[in-house]
Amino acid sequence: MARQRKPTNLHLTLERFAAPIVNDPQAHRGTWRQDFMPQAREVRLDLGCGKGSFLEESAQREPDVLFVGIDYSDTCIARCAEKAVTCDLPNVRLVIADADQVAEFFAPLELDRVYLNFNSPFPKKKQAHLRLSHVERLMGYRDLVGQNGLVELRTDNILYWRWSLEQLRIAGYQVLRQTEDLAAEPDWDTDLPPVLTSEYFNRTTERGAHVYALLSHPGPAPATWEQTAPLGLCEYLPEDLDDLDHIPYGMESTVENMRNRLAREQRRAAHQARVAAARARKAKGGRNE
Numbered sequence: 001m002a003r004q005r006k007p008t009n010l011h012l013t014l015e016r017f018a019a020p021i022v023n024d025p026q027a028h029r030g031t032w033r034q035d036f037m038p039q040a041r042e043v044r045l046d047l048g049c050g051k052g053s054f055l056e057e058s059a060q061r062e063p064d065v066l067f068v069g070i071d072y073s074d075t076c077i078a079r080c081a082e083k084a085v086t087c088d089l090p091n092v093r094l095v096i097a098d099a100d101q102v103a104e105f106f107a108p109l110e111l112d113r114v115y116l117n118f119n120s121p122f123p124k125k126k127q128a129h130l131r132l133s134h135v136e137r138l139m140g141y142r143d144l145v146g147q148n149g150l151v152e153l154r155t156d157n158i159l160y161w162r163w164s165l166e167q168l169r170i171a172g173y174q175v176l177r178q179t180e181d182l183a184a185e186p187d188w189d190t191d192l193p194p195v196l197t198s199e200y201f202n203r204t205t206e207r208g209a210h211v212y213a214l215l216s217h218p219g220p221a222p223a224t225w226e227q228t229a230p231l232g233l234c235e236y237l238p239e240d241l242d243d244l245d246h247i248p249y250g251m252e253s254t255v256e257n258m259r260n261r262l263a264r265e266q267r268r269a270a271h272q273a274r275v276a277a278a279r280a281r282k283a284k285g286g287r288n289e
Contacts, residue, residue, distance in 0.1 A: 018081065025101075041064045043068065047070055059089045108143045117153075152214070168216055170225050234258065
């Protein structure tokens, strides 16, 4: 996945559209609604909000909801802030931070919904703890949303999707709805129908790939939990990589490396077979003499 290039005027963009950016999120822990939108019906978190297309359209559709977008990329937050100011969205607040800090920013039961939209799958086994649907993170979201809150996930990565379903099970979540083709669901969610998209959602569906989605909420908390799912997403790949109609987001280099390795193994096996056949013919010729 290509590294996003920072614009040369990033600091100017951040200064010009600074209004929705919250520089001291810890100071508002427990008071987001009263500090920014006392009349808000709900407070929702878009975790890993990217460039903000989903956040923008959500805020326009539901002006009585306070939306908070968090992303570690200052470039993404700058673009989100520009959209929020340009579209006059007073119900949007943005934070430049890592997902690990969420519990520092929000008090228990302060959030009504957490969105996990097209987050990086971090396919390697040693990176599994970075996935935003990891069981440890899901246990943390429990405190923030409570049993009446919701966690929604969208991805084009069937491997990440299958892994996330197992993480939800381990963390004691109940999946209320799920689909393996969100674009084909006219009534996915009465609050947020699939018309609420993102740039990546649009690009994905235009290529004919499916978007997997689920809506869940915390069920009874498990007394203990054990990680039972394979951590490396490569373990979820089909044996024949040509069966992949769509290379999932964040898996491009991984799949390419695996295909190259498989091709090398096939060439090596073919070479060894030719050598063995040549030796067999030579041996047979010697016996005939």
